[in-house]
Amino acid sequence: xxxxxxVSALIGMILSMTAFLYTFxxxxxxxxxxGPEVFPQWLxxxxxxxxxxxxxxxxxxxxxxxxxPAISPMNKDIQRMLIGLLIIVLSALLWNVTGFIIxxxxxxxxxxxxxxxxxxxxxxxxxxxxxAIIFCAFRFILGIEMPMGLLDMLDF
Amino acid sequence: MDFSLxxxxxxxxxNPFNMLYVLLGAFGGIxxxxxxxxxxxxxxxxxxxxTYGLDLLPSVGMxxxxxxxxxxxxxxxxxxxxxxxxxxxxxxxxxxxxxxKRGEAGRALSVALFASFVGGMIGALCxxxxxxxxxxxxxxxxxxxxxxxxxxxxxxxxxISGKSLLKGxxxxxxxxxISTVGMDKTCAYLRFFKxxxxxxxxxxxxxxxxxxxxxxxxxxxxxxxGTQKMETKISGVLPSKADIKAILPTIIKGGFLGSFIGxxxxxxxxxxxxxxxxxxxxxxxxxxxxGTGIPEGIAxxxxxxxxxxxxxxxxxxxxxxxxxxxxxxxxxxxxxxxFQPGPMMYVEHLDIVYQVFASLMVANLAFLVVxxxxxxxxxxxxxxxxKILLPAILVLSLVGSYAINQNMFDVFFAIIMGVIGxxxxxxxxxxxxxxxxxxxxxxxxSNMRRFMQIDDGKFYLIFTKPICCLFLLLAVVSMVxxxxxxxxxxxxxxx
Numbered sequence: 001x002x003x004x005x006x007v008s009a010l011i012g013m014i015l016s017m018t019a020f021l022y023t024f025x026x027x028x029x030x031x032x033x034x035g036p037e038v039f040p041q042w043l044x045x046x047x048x049x050x051x052x053x054x055x056x057x058x059x060x061x062x063x064x065x066x067x068x069p070a071i072s073p074m075n076k077d078i079q080r081m082l083i084g085l086l087i088i089v090l091s092a093l094l095w096n097v098t099g100f101i102i103x104x105x106x107x108x109x110x111x112x113x114x115x116x117x118x119x120x121x122x123x124x125x126x127x128x129x130x131x132a133i134i135f136c137a138f139r140f141i142l143g144i145e146m147p148m149g150l151l152d153m154l155d156f
Numbered sequence: 157m158d159f160s161l162x163x164x165x166x167x168x169x170x171n172p173f174n175m176l177y178v179l180l181g182a183f184g185g186i187x188x189x190x191x192x193x194x195x196x197x198x199x200x201x202x203x204x205x206x207t208y209g210l211d212l213l214p215s216v217g218m219x220x221x222x223x224x225x226x227x228x229x230x231x232x233x234x235x236x237x238x239x240x241x242x243x244x245x246x247x248x249x250x251x252x253x254x255x256x257k258r259g260e261a262g263r264a265l266s267v268a269l270f271a272s273f274v275g276g277m278i279g280a281l282c283x284x285x286x287x288x289x290x291x292x293x294x295x296x297x298x299x300x301x302x303x304x305x306x307x308x309x310x311x312x313x314x315x316i317s318g319k320s321l322l323k324g325x326x327x328x329x330x331x332x333x334i335s336t337v338g339m340d341k342t343c344a345y346l347r348f349f350k351x352x353x354x355x356x357x358x359x360x361x362x363x364x365x366x367x368x369x370x371x372x373x374x375x376x377x378x379x380x381x382g383t384q385k386m387e388t389k390i391s392g393v394l395p396s397k398a399d400i401k402a403i404l405p406t407i408i409k410g411g412f413l414g415s416f417i418g419x420x421x422x423x424x425x426x427x428x429x430x431x432x433x434x435x436x437x438x439x440x441x442x443x444x445x446x447g448t449g450i451p452e453g454i455a456x457x458x459x460x461x462x463x464x465x466x467x468x469x470x471x472x473x474x475x476x477x478x479x480x481x482x483x484x485x486x487x488x489x490x491x492x493x494x495f496q497p498g499p500m501m502y503v504e505h506l507d508i509v510y511q512v513f514a515s516l517m518v519a520n521l522a523f524l525v526v527x528x529x530x531x532x533x534x535x536x537x538x539x540x541x542x543k544i545l546l547p548a549i550l551v552l553s554l555v556g557s558y559a560i561n562q563n564m565f566d567v568f569f570a571i572i573m574g575v576i577g578x579x580x581x582x583x584x585x586x587x588x589x590x591x592x593x594x595x596x597x598x599x600x601x602s603n604m605r606r607f608m609q610i611d612d613g614k615f616y617l618i619f620t621k622p623i624c625c626l627f628l629l630l631a632v633v634s635m636v637x638x639x640x641x642x643x644x645x646x647x648x649x650x651x
Contacts (some may be wrong), residue, residue, distance in 0.1 A: 033613030034605045036340040047329040077378045084377035092567045108547045115543035145557045
């Protein structure tokens, strides 16, 4: 976990430093005691200090032998998670193109498959039924305009 | 206080016709509350057109039913699927979800229901008997007082940081930093990103859904427990006598805290729940058990956020100032019926005021009834195979993120926050401080700047205001005690 903490601290330091430097681009307002840049600057400094403490603490403390969770793309569990993330991103992207009604049953089906479900008939039924229930609840009961994509001509 | 008028007004509310509407409202509220992304505000706004044809009493009763039902409903998804249905239920996750994972979902749900009911009733009673006094106090709140309240709220971060205070602080500062993104409320200047979706700041509900629901789905896919089911035992729809005995002091304290915080315009159930949770942990004999799944944790947050509903009605009725977005819509409903909430309402329509008090009590009773009927059904959700449950949670989360503003930007934002939440959890950074920071960050910044503008940039003047001094002192005391307590817990765990 020591290395993971060091990496996290470094990322936090880079992020806070970037935010701090970026605030100098902000417009300066006259007659305003606290401008829009002040709060982000304080917070960026505080974040930088906390991350530095985390970094130093983990460099000095060498007794921490606990193992950090793996995040390597070679790890099978991580690969599965990445495929899951890809399905999530693709379905969100396709909502605007093919629409919620067409996209969602496929994403549900593939997600179940990824998680190890093998009963194809059951998976098809669940995917279609869940999509229909969610669509009807949001569209007809709550009156929310769902992304229709290709089915935009259908006047729901 | 005119007790005979109060009794006749209460009698008018407790009739079957009104109660049916309140019950319907509570049922709808619970459904809306337990779906991530749908808030009580949305529920009330959706229902207002349906109350056009009704008299004032059933329509206000129905709207209050939704308000109170949604407040409780948020805890259901927080406990069962690690996603607060409403922001006010965010603190319920801390102990609710660990209990569900342990197979005690039924017990957690019944504790949440009981605490919500008692907290809500305390709020309603506070509203009935203390509204003139509390509203006077709420009127004294200016930008400096709000800033101090926000600082006090932020001090809670120490007690919800878990094992590592430093990591809790880092996530809180990260949350505070991202809360400054978007249009600055004082100078109308766009900070960091000039993207349309971020003009109004970080979209809060998608952030909440991403951090808790999507991150949980990603972690679930990685751990591949697809064939696993979470079993749950249900011994009753209400907590056992032993549980009630253990949680009652926490509930009473939480109810009063929630009522007081709710009465301050702009401070809602989310702040109240975290403050109450922190206070319960601080005063507990076994603070090390908080966060591991104990009923007191759920009771503290649920009693406070439901107590808030009564509290929020106080400034609305007595001053005409809505305490939050829910009461803002309720003001609209009153005006629609020809009544203007405010000080004159206590003079001209005292009977209506009493009827509203009674309706709030009925609304609390209504969600208790619906909740009792639903505990067994709700807890079945967790018994669904995870390879079916996870994809369903995912789609619901994406739709929930989309529904709030009906745009795709929020969906992608939720996914990004999901990945951040997944990484944070994986490396031991607690998520709740980010949420608290997103709630309190804009409140603290805008009020501090407003206060500095009014007082010509002299910050030290904050120490001349008694309410500010009280909150700042409370913040320091709460932080010091929590740090000492956490050190003791860490030592105990190390031994």
